[in-house]
Amino acid sequence: MSPIVIAIDPGTRTHGVVVYRDREVVSASKDATTASVCSILWSAHILRRSRPVILTVERISAMGIAGNDVVHTAEISARFVELAHRIADSDPDGHPVHPVHVYWLRRWQVLAMLAVSGAKGSKDSAVRRAMIEEHGGAKSIAVGTKAKPGPLYGVTSHAWQALGLARATIIGRATGQIDPCAPISTQETT
Numbered sequence: 001m002s003p004i005v006i007a008i009d010p011g012t013r014t015h016g017v018v019v020y021r022d023r024e025v026v027s028a029s030k031d032a033t034t035a036s037v038c039s040i041l042w043s044a045h046i047l048r049r050s051r052p053v054i055l056t057v058e059r060i061s062a063m064g065i066a067g068n069d070v071v072h073t074a075e076i077s078a079r080f081v082e083l084a085h086r087i088a089d090s091d092p093d094g095h096p097v098h099p100v101h102v103y104w105l106r107r108w109q110v111l112a113m114l115a116v117s118g119a120k121g122s123k124d125s126a127v128r129r130a131m132i133e134e135h136g137g138a139k140s141i142a143v144g145t146k147a148k149p150g151p152l153y154g155v156t157s158h159a160w161q162a163l164g165l166a167r168a169t170i171i172g173r174a175t176g177q178i179d180p181c182a183p184i185s186t187q188e189t190t
Contacts, residue, residue: 003052003101006044007166008037009158010058010077012069016158020166021051023135023151030157034076041080044087048097055084056103056169058110058161077104081181103169104181113168113177127164131155134167 002022009016014031017040032040044053059081060074081104088100111117111127119126135151136142144150155163172178 001051001098003054003098004044004047005054005056005166005169006040007162007169008057008077008080009161009165010060010073010080011158012072012076014158015076016160016162018155018159018162018166020163025152025155025163028154028156028159028163030159034079037080038083041083041087044084044100045090048100049095050098052098053100054103054166054169054173055087055100056105056165057081057084058165059104059106061106061108101173101180103172103178105165105168105172105178109172109178110165110168113171113175114164124161128160131160131163131167 004026005018005020007018007020014033015029015037017027017029017032017037019026019028019040029036041055044055047053057077057080060070060077062070062074066074081102084100084102088102107123108117111123114127114130116123116126116130119129131152132139132142140150142150142152143155144153146153152163169178
């Protein structure tokens, strides 16, 4: 049984979020508020009754001096991961459940697992192209139209990066390149 993946690309005020299952986007938001992301994360508590759940968040890496926006985004990212661990460790009221796995991946890990590290131009565009290629090869197939939606219908803006994070997490798990992250208190600092 394939897991449901909830992937979050954190930002300073809004966040890209994708819920992904069986190679199809179930829902996507390019500008979810912090409160709505927390609600989506809490839905994992119920989703785990039907199948395994993966909660994955992009971890911020600062190159050189980090400004306030980078620091704020890093704090929000950590809040999401801490909430994800709380959900993973919560008691689902005696119901049989599947596990919840939590991942916190840096951007370079996502790019490496999607094999777009050396891509020319924007890394965001490279992730978008890789996702379209993997889900049908052409935008008309992968995204589709309102009348004939494809598996990625509704993915826009920052949701593309969240989708790339979801796929990178699935690839990393399958190839043994990543392990679920430890709780924040024991997380490495580099």
